[in-house]
Amino acid sequence: MTASRTVMSRPLTSRGAATRRRIVEVAARLTHASGVEATSLDDVCAEAKVSKSQLYHYFADKEALVREVIAAQTERVLAAQEPAIGKLDSAAALRTWADTILALNRSTTAGCPLGSLANELANQSEATRAELVAGFDAWAERLSRGFSVMQSRGELSSSASPRDLAISVLAALQGGLLLAKTAHSPAPLILALKMALRHVDAHRRHSKATPRRA
Amino acid sequence: MTASRTVMSRPLTSRGAATRRRIVEVAARLTHASGVEATSLDDVCAEAKVSKSQLYHYFADKEALVREVIAAQTERVLAAQEPAIGKLDSAAALRTWADTILALNRSTTAGCPLGSLANELANQSEATRAELVAGFDAWAERLSRGFSVMQSRGELSSSASPRDLAISVLAALQGGLLLAKTAHSPAPLILALKMALRHVDAHRRHSKATPRRA
Protein backbone atom coordinates (compact mmCIF):
# COMPACT_ATOMS: atom_id res chain seq x y z
CA MET A 1 0.00 0.00 0.00
CA THR A 2 2.19 2.73 1.35
CA ALA A 3 5.35 0.73 0.70
CA SER A 4 8.07 2.71 -0.97
CA ARG A 5 10.78 1.60 -3.32
CA THR A 6 13.33 2.11 -0.62
CA VAL A 7 16.54 1.83 -2.55
CA MET A 8 15.69 2.05 -6.21
CA SER A 9 13.66 4.98 -7.32
CA ARG A 10 15.19 4.73 -10.78
CA PRO A 11 13.16 2.92 -13.42
CA LEU A 12 13.27 -0.85 -13.31
CA THR A 13 13.72 -3.14 -16.21
CA SER A 14 10.99 -5.75 -16.54
CA ARG A 15 13.60 -8.33 -15.60
CA GLY A 16 14.52 -6.36 -12.51
CA ALA A 17 10.89 -5.86 -11.59
CA ALA A 18 10.31 -9.61 -11.86
CA THR A 19 13.26 -10.35 -9.60
CA ARG A 20 12.06 -7.83 -7.12
CA ARG A 21 8.58 -9.26 -7.10
CA ARG A 22 9.92 -12.78 -6.70
CA ILE A 23 11.91 -11.74 -3.65
CA VAL A 24 8.88 -10.22 -1.96
CA GLU A 25 6.72 -13.23 -2.74
CA VAL A 26 9.21 -15.72 -1.38
CA ALA A 27 9.80 -13.58 1.69
CA ALA A 28 6.06 -13.40 2.26
CA ARG A 29 5.71 -17.15 2.05
CA LEU A 30 8.62 -17.90 4.36
CA THR A 31 7.74 -15.30 6.96
CA HIS A 32 4.15 -16.49 7.00
CA ALA A 33 5.35 -20.01 7.73
CA SER A 34 7.99 -19.26 10.34
CA GLY A 35 7.79 -15.63 11.38
CA VAL A 36 9.98 -12.72 10.41
CA GLU A 37 12.76 -13.18 12.93
CA ALA A 38 13.03 -16.84 12.11
CA THR A 39 13.32 -16.22 8.39
CA SER A 40 16.86 -15.45 7.24
CA LEU A 41 17.68 -13.47 4.15
CA ASP A 42 19.88 -16.35 3.08
CA ASP A 43 16.77 -18.53 3.09
CA VAL A 44 14.95 -15.99 1.00
CA CYS A 45 17.84 -15.77 -1.47
CA ALA A 46 18.09 -19.52 -1.82
CA GLU A 47 14.36 -20.00 -2.32
CA ALA A 48 14.05 -17.10 -4.76
CA LYS A 49 17.17 -18.15 -6.67
CA VAL A 50 18.69 -14.77 -6.12
CA SER A 51 22.01 -13.58 -4.76
CA LYS A 52 22.57 -11.46 -1.71
CA SER A 53 23.60 -8.47 -3.76
CA GLN A 54 20.35 -8.54 -5.69
CA LEU A 55 18.36 -8.45 -2.51
CA TYR A 56 20.33 -5.45 -1.26
CA HIS A 57 20.11 -3.91 -4.70
CA TYR A 58 16.35 -3.68 -4.37
CA PHE A 59 15.88 -3.24 -0.61
CA ALA A 60 17.78 -1.07 1.84
CA ASP A 61 17.71 -3.72 4.54
CA LYS A 62 15.60 -6.49 5.98
CA GLU A 63 13.16 -4.06 7.48
CA ALA A 64 12.45 -2.46 4.12
CA LEU A 65 11.77 -5.87 2.66
CA VAL A 66 9.48 -6.71 5.54
CA ARG A 67 7.49 -3.55 4.93
CA GLU A 68 6.86 -4.67 1.39
CA VAL A 69 5.90 -8.10 2.64
CA ILE A 70 3.26 -6.49 4.83
CA ALA A 71 1.86 -4.62 1.85
CA ALA A 72 1.93 -7.77 -0.25
CA GLN A 73 0.12 -9.81 2.39
CA THR A 74 -2.49 -7.11 2.76
CA GLU A 75 -3.18 -7.24 -0.95
CA ARG A 76 -3.20 -11.02 -0.89
CA VAL A 77 -5.66 -11.21 1.99
CA LEU A 78 -7.97 -8.66 0.44
CA ALA A 79 -7.77 -10.30 -2.96
CA ALA A 80 -8.65 -13.69 -1.51
CA GLN A 81 -11.91 -12.41 -0.06
CA GLU A 82 -12.69 -9.87 -2.75
CA PRO A 83 -15.29 -12.08 -4.44
CA ALA A 84 -17.22 -12.27 -1.18
CA ILE A 85 -16.44 -8.83 0.19
CA GLY A 86 -17.21 -7.11 -3.09
CA LYS A 87 -20.89 -8.00 -3.00
CA LEU A 88 -21.34 -7.32 0.66
CA ASP A 89 -24.80 -5.80 0.54
CA SER A 90 -27.01 -7.98 2.72
CA ALA A 91 -27.00 -10.20 5.79
CA ALA A 92 -26.92 -13.22 3.51
CA ALA A 93 -23.88 -11.84 1.72
CA LEU A 94 -22.19 -11.37 5.07
CA ARG A 95 -22.75 -15.02 5.88
CA THR A 96 -21.25 -15.94 2.55
CA TRP A 97 -18.24 -13.83 3.38
CA ALA A 98 -17.86 -15.61 6.74
CA ASP A 99 -18.04 -18.96 4.98
CA THR A 100 -15.33 -17.83 2.60
CA ILE A 101 -13.08 -16.83 5.49
CA LEU A 102 -13.72 -20.14 7.13
CA ALA A 103 -12.95 -22.07 3.96
CA LEU A 104 -9.73 -20.14 3.49
CA ASN A 105 -8.62 -21.07 6.99
CA ARG A 106 -9.96 -24.54 7.47
CA SER A 107 -6.86 -26.21 6.16
CA THR A 108 -4.11 -23.90 7.32
CA THR A 109 -2.90 -23.54 10.87
CA ALA A 110 -0.65 -20.62 10.09
CA GLY A 111 -3.10 -17.97 11.16
CA CYS A 112 -3.73 -14.68 9.43
CA PRO A 113 -0.82 -13.51 7.26
CA LEU A 114 -1.41 -9.94 8.33
CA GLY A 115 -2.30 -10.66 11.94
CA SER A 116 0.83 -12.68 12.56
CA LEU A 117 2.99 -9.93 11.14
CA ALA A 118 1.20 -7.35 13.26
CA ASN A 119 1.73 -9.32 16.41
CA GLU A 120 5.42 -9.72 15.76
CA LEU A 121 6.20 -6.28 14.40
CA ALA A 122 3.80 -3.79 15.96
CA ASN A 123 6.40 -2.75 18.48
CA GLN A 124 9.31 -2.45 16.08
CA SER A 125 9.94 0.68 14.04
CA GLU A 126 7.33 3.33 13.40
CA ALA A 127 7.54 2.84 9.65
CA THR A 128 6.77 -0.84 9.97
CA ARG A 129 3.90 -0.24 12.34
CA ALA A 130 2.47 2.36 9.97
CA GLU A 131 2.44 -0.23 7.21
CA LEU A 132 0.57 -2.64 9.47
CA VAL A 133 -1.94 0.01 10.42
CA ALA A 134 -2.46 0.75 6.74
CA GLY A 135 -3.09 -2.93 6.12
CA PHE A 136 -5.74 -3.33 8.83
CA ASP A 137 -7.17 -0.03 7.77
CA ALA A 138 -7.64 -1.12 4.20
CA TRP A 139 -9.28 -4.29 5.41
CA ALA A 140 -11.63 -2.50 7.77
CA GLU A 141 -12.39 0.04 5.09
CA ARG A 142 -13.36 -2.72 2.68
CA LEU A 143 -15.76 -4.20 5.24
CA SER A 144 -17.01 -0.80 6.21
CA ARG A 145 -17.93 0.01 2.65
CA GLY A 146 -20.01 -3.15 2.57
CA PHE A 147 -21.84 -2.19 5.73
CA SER A 148 -22.49 1.23 4.28
CA VAL A 149 -24.14 -0.37 1.30
CA MET A 150 -26.27 -2.49 3.63
CA GLN A 151 -27.19 0.63 5.51
CA SER A 152 -28.17 2.55 2.42
CA ARG A 153 -30.37 -0.37 1.44
CA GLY A 154 -32.11 -0.18 4.76
CA GLU A 155 -30.65 -3.45 5.98
CA LEU A 156 -28.83 -1.74 8.81
CA SER A 157 -30.15 0.80 11.24
CA SER A 158 -29.12 4.31 10.35
CA SER A 159 -27.69 4.70 13.83
CA ALA A 160 -25.16 1.91 13.25
CA SER A 161 -21.57 2.92 12.50
CA PRO A 162 -20.24 0.92 9.55
CA ARG A 163 -16.71 1.68 10.60
CA ASP A 164 -17.21 0.47 14.16
CA LEU A 165 -18.95 -2.65 12.93
CA ALA A 166 -16.05 -3.33 10.59
CA ILE A 167 -13.50 -3.02 13.35
CA SER A 168 -15.50 -5.25 15.68
CA VAL A 169 -15.86 -7.91 13.01
CA LEU A 170 -12.17 -7.71 12.18
CA ALA A 171 -11.27 -8.06 15.85
CA ALA A 172 -13.45 -11.15 16.21
CA LEU A 173 -11.87 -12.60 13.10
CA GLN A 174 -8.33 -11.96 14.28
CA GLY A 175 -8.98 -13.37 17.72
CA GLY A 176 -10.71 -16.41 16.29
CA LEU A 177 -7.82 -17.03 13.95
CA LEU A 178 -5.31 -16.79 16.77
CA LEU A 179 -7.17 -19.25 18.96
CA ALA A 180 -7.75 -21.57 16.01
CA LYS A 181 -4.11 -21.55 15.05
CA THR A 182 -3.12 -22.28 18.62
CA ALA A 183 -5.68 -25.03 19.16
CA HIS A 184 -5.18 -26.51 15.70
CA SER A 185 -8.94 -26.47 15.34
CA PRO A 186 -11.35 -24.25 13.41
CA ALA A 187 -13.84 -24.30 16.30
CA PRO A 188 -12.83 -20.99 17.91
CA LEU A 189 -12.88 -19.26 14.55
CA ILE A 190 -16.37 -20.55 13.88
CA LEU A 191 -17.58 -19.27 17.24
CA ALA A 192 -15.94 -15.90 16.74
CA LEU A 193 -17.47 -15.47 13.29
CA LYS A 194 -20.90 -16.41 14.59
CA MET A 195 -20.58 -13.80 17.26
CA ALA A 196 -19.53 -11.21 14.69
CA LEU A 197 -22.47 -12.02 12.43
CA ARG A 198 -24.91 -11.77 15.31
CA HIS A 199 -23.36 -8.49 16.26
CA VAL A 200 -24.04 -7.07 12.82
CA ASP A 201 -27.45 -8.67 12.90
CA ALA A 202 -28.27 -6.85 16.09
CA HIS A 203 -27.99 -3.62 14.10
CA ARG A 204 -30.44 -4.68 11.47
CA ARG A 205 -33.39 -2.48 10.87
CA HIS A 206 -36.07 -5.15 11.21
CA SER A 207 -34.36 -7.16 13.88
CA LYS A 208 -37.24 -9.03 15.44
CA ALA A 209 -36.73 -12.57 14.21
CA THR A 210 -33.48 -13.11 12.45
CA PRO A 211 -32.45 -15.89 10.10
CA ARG A 212 -30.21 -18.43 11.69
CA ARG A 213 -26.96 -20.26 11.01
CA ALA A 214 -23.58 -19.05 9.96
CA MET B 1 0.47 -25.01 34.40
CA THR B 2 1.74 -28.13 32.77
CA ALA B 3 5.31 -26.90 32.79
CA SER B 4 7.78 -29.42 34.08
CA ARG B 5 11.05 -28.92 35.87
CA THR B 6 12.88 -29.97 32.79
CA VAL B 7 16.41 -30.42 34.06
CA MET B 8 16.25 -30.42 37.82
CA SER B 9 13.84 -32.84 39.34
CA ARG B 10 15.92 -32.99 42.49
CA PRO B 11 14.80 -30.81 45.37
CA LEU B 12 15.75 -27.15 45.20
CA THR B 13 17.01 -25.12 48.07
CA SER B 14 15.18 -21.88 48.68
CA ARG B 15 18.11 -20.00 47.21
CA GLY B 16 18.01 -22.09 44.05
CA ALA B 17 14.26 -21.74 43.81
CA ALA B 18 14.59 -17.97 44.07
CA THR B 19 17.17 -17.85 41.30
CA ARG B 20 15.02 -20.05 39.12
CA ARG B 21 11.98 -17.90 39.71
CA ARG B 22 13.96 -14.75 38.98
CA ILE B 23 15.08 -16.15 35.65
CA VAL B 24 11.54 -16.96 34.59
CA GLU B 25 10.25 -13.58 35.66
CA VAL B 26 12.92 -11.66 33.80
CA ALA B 27 12.47 -13.84 30.74
CA ALA B 28 8.73 -13.20 30.88
CA ARG B 29 9.24 -9.47 31.05
CA LEU B 30 11.75 -9.32 28.22
CA THR B 31 9.88 -11.63 25.90
CA HIS B 32 6.70 -9.68 26.51
CA ALA B 33 8.45 -6.51 25.49
CA SER B 34 10.34 -7.77 22.44
CA GLY B 35 9.17 -11.24 21.54
CA VAL B 36 10.81 -14.58 22.15
CA GLU B 37 13.12 -14.68 19.14
CA ALA B 38 14.31 -11.17 19.81
CA THR B 39 15.15 -11.92 23.44
CA SER B 40 18.58 -13.45 23.92
CA LEU B 41 19.54 -15.61 26.83
CA ASP B 42 22.46 -13.29 27.42
CA ASP B 43 19.97 -10.48 27.93
CA VAL B 44 18.05 -12.61 30.39
CA CYS B 45 21.24 -13.48 32.28
CA ALA B 46 22.34 -9.88 32.47
CA GLU B 47 18.98 -8.60 33.66
CA ALA B 48 18.50 -11.39 36.18
CA LYS B 49 22.06 -11.05 37.47
CA VAL B 50 22.69 -14.68 36.74
CA SER B 51 25.36 -16.54 34.81
CA LYS B 52 24.87 -18.69 31.76
CA SER B 53 25.60 -21.85 33.68
CA GLN B 54 22.84 -21.12 36.15
CA LEU B 55 20.34 -20.75 33.40
CA TYR B 56 21.35 -24.08 31.92
CA HIS B 57 21.43 -25.58 35.37
CA TYR B 58 17.70 -24.99 35.72
CA PHE B 59 16.50 -25.28 32.14
CA ALA B 60 17.39 -27.77 29.45
CA ASP B 61 17.39 -25.12 26.73
CA LYS B 62 15.70 -21.96 25.62
CA GLU B 63 12.54 -23.78 24.66
CA ALA B 64 12.16 -25.23 28.14
CA LEU B 65 12.51 -21.78 29.62
CA VAL B 66 9.95 -20.41 27.18
CA ARG B 67 7.48 -23.09 28.23
CA GLU B 68 7.78 -21.90 31.80
CA VAL B 69 7.37 -18.34 30.67
CA ILE B 70 4.09 -19.31 29.02
CA ALA B 71 2.89 -20.87 32.28
CA ALA B 72 4.02 -17.86 34.26
CA GLN B 73 2.24 -15.43 31.94
CA THR B 74 -0.91 -17.49 32.13
CA GLU B 75 -0.87 -17.26 35.88
CA ARG B 76 -0.08 -13.58 35.74
CA VAL B 77 -2.90 -12.81 33.36
CA LEU B 78 -5.41 -14.82 35.37
CA ALA B 79 -4.24 -13.35 38.64
CA ALA B 80 -4.60 -9.80 37.30
CA GLN B 81 -8.26 -10.29 36.50
CA GLU B 82 -9.08 -12.65 39.32
CA PRO B 83 -10.78 -9.97 41.43
CA ALA B 84 -13.19 -9.28 38.58
CA ILE B 85 -13.47 -12.76 37.17
CA GLY B 86 -13.99 -14.35 40.56
CA LYS B 87 -17.34 -12.68 41.13
CA LEU B 88 -18.60 -13.15 37.62
CA ASP B 89 -22.22 -13.84 38.40
CA SER B 90 -24.24 -11.18 36.61
CA ALA B 91 -24.31 -8.97 33.54
CA ALA B 92 -23.15 -6.07 35.69
CA ALA B 93 -20.21 -8.11 36.94
CA LEU B 94 -19.29 -8.91 33.36
CA ARG B 95 -19.19 -5.22 32.55
CA THR B 96 -16.93 -4.71 35.55
CA TRP B 97 -14.66 -7.42 34.23
CA ALA B 98 -14.51 -5.72 30.83
CA ASP B 99 -13.62 -2.44 32.52
CA THR B 100 -10.84 -4.21 34.39
CA ILE B 101 -9.44 -5.63 31.16
CA LEU B 102 -9.59 -2.22 29.61
CA ALA B 103 -7.88 -0.58 32.55
CA LEU B 104 -5.12 -3.19 32.45
CA ASN B 105 -4.48 -2.45 28.80
CA ARG B 106 -5.10 1.25 28.51
CA SER B 107 -1.52 2.15 29.19
CA THR B 108 0.38 -0.67 27.60
CA THR B 109 0.79 -1.21 23.88
CA ALA B 110 2.46 -4.56 24.28
CA GLY B 111 -0.67 -6.62 23.75
CA CYS B 112 -1.69 -9.70 25.64
CA PRO B 113 1.26 -11.52 27.25
CA LEU B 114 -0.29 -14.86 26.39
CA GLY B 115 -1.66 -13.90 23.00
CA SER B 116 1.66 -12.59 21.76
CA LEU B 117 3.40 -15.77 22.81
CA ALA B 118 0.73 -17.85 21.11
CA ASN B 119 1.05 -15.95 17.90
CA GLU B 120 4.78 -16.38 17.81
CA LEU B 121 5.08 -19.94 19.07
CA ALA B 122 1.95 -21.83 18.04
CA ASN B 123 3.76 -23.38 15.13
CA GLN B 124 6.91 -24.36 16.98
CA SER B 125 7.21 -27.58 18.93
CA GLU B 126 4.26 -29.63 20.10
CA ALA B 127 5.25 -29.25 23.74
CA THR B 128 5.25 -25.49 23.48
CA ARG B 129 1.93 -25.41 21.68
CA ALA B 130 0.45 -27.67 24.34
CA GLU B 131 1.48 -25.18 26.99
CA LEU B 132 -0.20 -22.38 25.06
CA VAL B 133 -3.36 -24.40 24.64
CA ALA B 134 -3.34 -25.08 28.37
CA GLY B 135 -3.03 -21.36 29.01
CA PHE B 136 -5.98 -20.35 26.84
CA ASP B 137 -7.88 -23.27 28.20
CA ALA B 138 -7.43 -22.18 31.79
CA TRP B 139 -8.53 -18.70 30.82
CA ALA B 140 -11.61 -19.87 28.96
CA GLU B 141 -12.42 -22.23 31.80
CA ARG B 142 -12.32 -19.39 34.27
CA LEU B 143 -14.74 -17.35 32.17
CA SER B 144 -16.87 -20.37 31.52
CA ARG B 145 -17.28 -21.02 35.21
CA GLY B 146 -18.54 -17.47 35.60
CA PHE B 147 -21.09 -17.95 32.84
CA SER B 148 -22.20 -21.17 34.48
CA VAL B 149 -22.87 -19.31 37.66
CA MET B 150 -24.87 -16.72 35.73
CA GLN B 151 -26.77 -19.53 34.11
CA SER B 152 -27.59 -21.24 37.39
CA ARG B 153 -28.89 -17.94 38.68
CA GLY B 154 -31.20 -17.68 35.74
CA GLU B 155 -29.32 -14.79 34.21
CA LEU B 156 -28.46 -16.80 31.13
CA SER B 157 -30.72 -18.95 29.06
CA SER B 158 -30.33 -22.61 29.86
CA SER B 159 -29.70 -23.27 26.18
CA ALA B 160 -26.57 -21.11 26.19
CA SER B 161 -23.22 -22.87 26.27
CA PRO B 162 -20.95 -21.26 28.88
CA ARG B 163 -17.93 -22.78 27.22
CA ASP B 164 -18.79 -21.41 23.78
CA LEU B 165 -19.54 -18.01 25.22
CA ALA B 166 -16.19 -18.02 26.98
CA ILE B 167 -14.32 -18.85 23.80
CA SER B 168 -16.18 -16.18 21.84
CA VAL B 169 -15.44 -13.55 24.45
CA LEU B 170 -11.81 -14.59 24.61
CA ALA B 171 -11.52 -14.37 20.83
CA ALA B 172 -12.99 -10.88 20.82
CA LEU B 173 -10.60 -9.86 23.54
CA GLN B 174 -7.55 -11.25 21.75
CA GLY B 175 -8.50 -9.67 18.46
CA GLY B 176 -9.23 -6.36 20.12
CA LEU B 177 -5.89 -6.43 21.89
CA LEU B 178 -4.05 -7.16 18.66
CA LEU B 179 -5.69 -4.30 16.80
CA ALA B 180 -5.21 -1.97 19.76
CA LYS B 181 -1.54 -2.83 20.03
CA THR B 182 -1.08 -2.25 16.33
CA ALA B 183 -3.02 1.00 16.22
CA HIS B 184 -1.58 2.27 19.51
CA SER B 185 -5.12 3.04 20.53
CA PRO B 186 -7.56 1.38 22.91
CA ALA B 187 -10.48 2.05 20.54
CA PRO B 188 -10.54 -1.38 18.82
CA LEU B 189 -10.35 -3.12 22.18
CA ILE B 190 -13.29 -1.11 23.44
CA LEU B 191 -15.34 -2.00 20.38
CA ALA B 192 -14.43 -5.67 20.64
CA LEU B 193 -15.36 -5.82 24.31
CA LYS B 194 -18.66 -4.11 23.66
CA MET B 195 -19.43 -6.68 21.02
CA ALA B 196 -18.53 -9.46 23.43
CA LEU B 197 -20.77 -8.08 26.16
CA ARG B 198 -23.68 -7.72 23.77
CA HIS B 199 -23.09 -11.25 22.64
CA VAL B 200 -23.44 -12.56 26.16
CA ASP B 201 -26.36 -10.24 26.70
CA ALA B 202 -28.14 -11.79 23.74
CA HIS B 203 -28.22 -15.03 25.72
CA ARG B 204 -29.87 -13.51 28.74
CA ARG B 205 -33.04 -15.13 29.88
CA HIS B 206 -35.23 -12.03 29.87
CA SER B 207 -34.06 -10.49 26.66
CA LYS B 208 -36.94 -9.97 24.25
CA ALA B 209 -34.90 -11.07 21.25
CA THR B 210 -35.15 -14.81 21.55
CA PRO B 211 -31.89 -16.37 22.66
CA ARG B 212 -30.59 -18.72 20.05
CA ARG B 213 -27.98 -21.30 20.41
CA ALA B 214 -24.38 -20.51 19.53
Next chain:
DNA sequence: TCAATAGTGGACTGTCAAGTCCAATCCTGA
Protein backbone atom coordinates in the same frame (compact mmCIF):
# COMPACT_ATOMS: atom_id res chain seq x y z
C1' DT C 1 33.27 -31.73 61.28
C1' DC C 2 33.42 -32.72 56.56
C1' DA C 3 32.27 -34.97 52.31
C1' DA C 4 28.62 -34.64 48.89
C1' DT C 5 25.74 -32.06 46.46
C1' DA C 6 23.48 -27.58 45.09
C1' DG C 7 24.62 -23.39 43.25
C1' DT C 8 27.64 -20.04 40.73
C1' DG C 9 31.04 -17.45 37.50
C1' DG C 10 32.41 -16.61 33.20
C1' DA C 11 35.34 -17.74 29.37
C1' DC C 12 34.91 -20.36 25.20
C1' DT C 13 33.08 -22.68 20.81
C1' DG C 14 30.50 -23.33 16.71
C1' DT C 15 27.07 -21.61 13.98
C1' DC C 16 24.40 -18.60 11.62
C1' DA C 17 22.63 -14.22 10.11
C1' DA C 18 22.87 -9.28 8.41
C1' DG C 19 25.09 -6.53 5.68
C1' DT C 20 29.43 -5.21 2.44
C1' DC C 21 32.20 -5.35 -1.62
C1' DC C 22 33.70 -5.81 -6.16
C1' DA C 23 34.02 -7.82 -10.34
C1' DA C 24 31.37 -9.85 -14.06
C1' DT C 25 27.48 -9.83 -17.21
C1' DC C 26 23.20 -8.18 -19.37
C1' DC C 27 20.43 -4.68 -21.59
C1' DT C 28 19.06 -0.34 -23.71
C1' DG C 29 19.27 3.79 -26.21
C1' DA C 30 21.87 6.79 -29.09
Next chain:
DNA sequence: TCAGGATTGGACTTGACAGTCCACTATTGA
Protein backbone atom coordinates in the same frame (compact mmCIF):
# COMPACT_ATOMS: atom_id res chain seq x y z
C1' DT D 1 27.90 -0.75 -32.57
C1' DC D 2 29.04 0.37 -27.97
C1' DA D 3 29.10 3.18 -23.66
C1' DG D 4 26.94 3.30 -19.42
C1' DG D 5 23.77 2.00 -16.31
C1' DA D 6 21.00 -2.08 -14.63
C1' DT D 7 21.54 -6.51 -12.95
C1' DT D 8 23.85 -10.43 -11.03
C1' DG D 9 27.21 -13.83 -8.39
C1' DG D 10 29.12 -14.98 -4.40
C1' DA D 11 32.92 -14.51 -1.24
C1' DC D 12 33.82 -11.93 2.84
C1' DT D 13 33.34 -9.34 7.35
C1' DT D 14 31.39 -8.62 11.63
C1' DG D 15 28.72 -9.54 15.31
C1' DA D 16 25.43 -12.02 17.99
C1' DC D 17 23.52 -15.92 19.97
C1' DA D 18 22.63 -20.82 21.83
C1' DG D 19 24.85 -23.92 24.14
C1' DT D 20 29.36 -26.11 26.61
C1' DC D 21 32.87 -26.61 30.04
C1' DC D 22 35.29 -26.50 34.14
C1' DA D 23 36.74 -24.56 38.18
C1' DC D 24 35.01 -22.50 42.16
C1' DT D 25 31.94 -21.46 46.44
C1' DA D 26 27.97 -22.25 49.55
C1' DT D 27 25.04 -25.34 51.98
C1' DT D 28 23.48 -29.31 54.20
C1' DG D 29 22.91 -33.47 56.54
C1' DA D 30 25.10 -37.42 58.68
